[in-house]
Amino acid sequence: MIEITPSISISENELEESFIRSPGPGGQNVNKVETAVQLRFDAAHSPNLPPEVFARLRGIAGQRMTIDGVIVITARRFRSQDRNRADARDRLVELIRKATEVPKKRRPTKPSLGAKRRRMDSKTKRGSVKKTRGRVNDTD
Numbered sequence: 001m002i003e004i005t006p007s008i009s010i011s012e013n014e015l016e017e018s019f020i021r022s023p024g025p026g027g028q029n030v031n032k033v034e035t036a037v038q039l040r041f042d043a044a045h046s047p048n049l050p051p052e053v054f055a056r057l058r059g060i061a062g063q064r065m066t067i068d069g070v071i072v073i074t075a076r077r078f079r080s081q082d083r084n085r086a087d088a089r090d091r092l093v094e095l096i097r098k099a100t101e102v103p104k105k106r107r108p109t110k111p112s113l114g115a116k117r118r119r120m121d122s123k124t125k126r127g128s129v130k131k132t133r134g135r136v137n138d139t140d
Contacts, residue, residue: 002015002089002093004093004096004097004100005097005100008048008049008050008053008096008100010041010046010048010096011048014041014042014046014048015039015040015041015089015092016039016040016041016042017037017038017039017040017085017088018037018038018040019034019035019036019037019038019081020034020036020037020038020074021033021034021035021036022034022035022036022076022084033081034081035076035078035079035080035081035084036074036075036076036084037074037075037076037081037084037085037087037088038072038073038074038088039071039072039073039074039075039085039088039089039092040070040071040072041070041071041073041092042068042069042070043057043061043065043069043070043071044068044069044070045069049096053096053099053100054069054099056099056100056103057071057095057096057099060095060098060099061095064095071092071095073088073091073092073095074088075087075088075091
């Protein structure tokens with residue numbers, strides 16, 4: 001079990017890993033060993049994800065989520081398969097953790113009367129400074 005929050009955890013059998021060749025560093029190993037990891041998690045059909053978390057996850061994941069609700073994460077940062085596996089899982093956990101945070105509701109506010117007056121005064125003052133500017137006479 002992978003624990004995301006105290007109330008949400010994902011079973012290991014919900015994750016599907018496949019290994020692909022990585023275009024990154026690795027010397028001669030790059031053409032022989034499949035070190036990159038492609039992690040797939042079916043978030044739409046996961047029994048452990050609440051619907052509101054899934055809805056936020058859809059927005060956060062962006063192009064990493066398919067139309068069917070499967071999150072695909074490709075990890076190829078490291079040379080070893082184990083480190084890439086851990087990196088992919090960490091990124092998935094971080095993504096789901098972000099989705100569990102309920103966004104703060106925005107409360108529209110208005111500027112105070114004093115703030116409006118200060119703004120208008122500064123605009124008037126700036127306009128009068130600009131008004132005093134003009135052509136310089138060559139008679140001097």
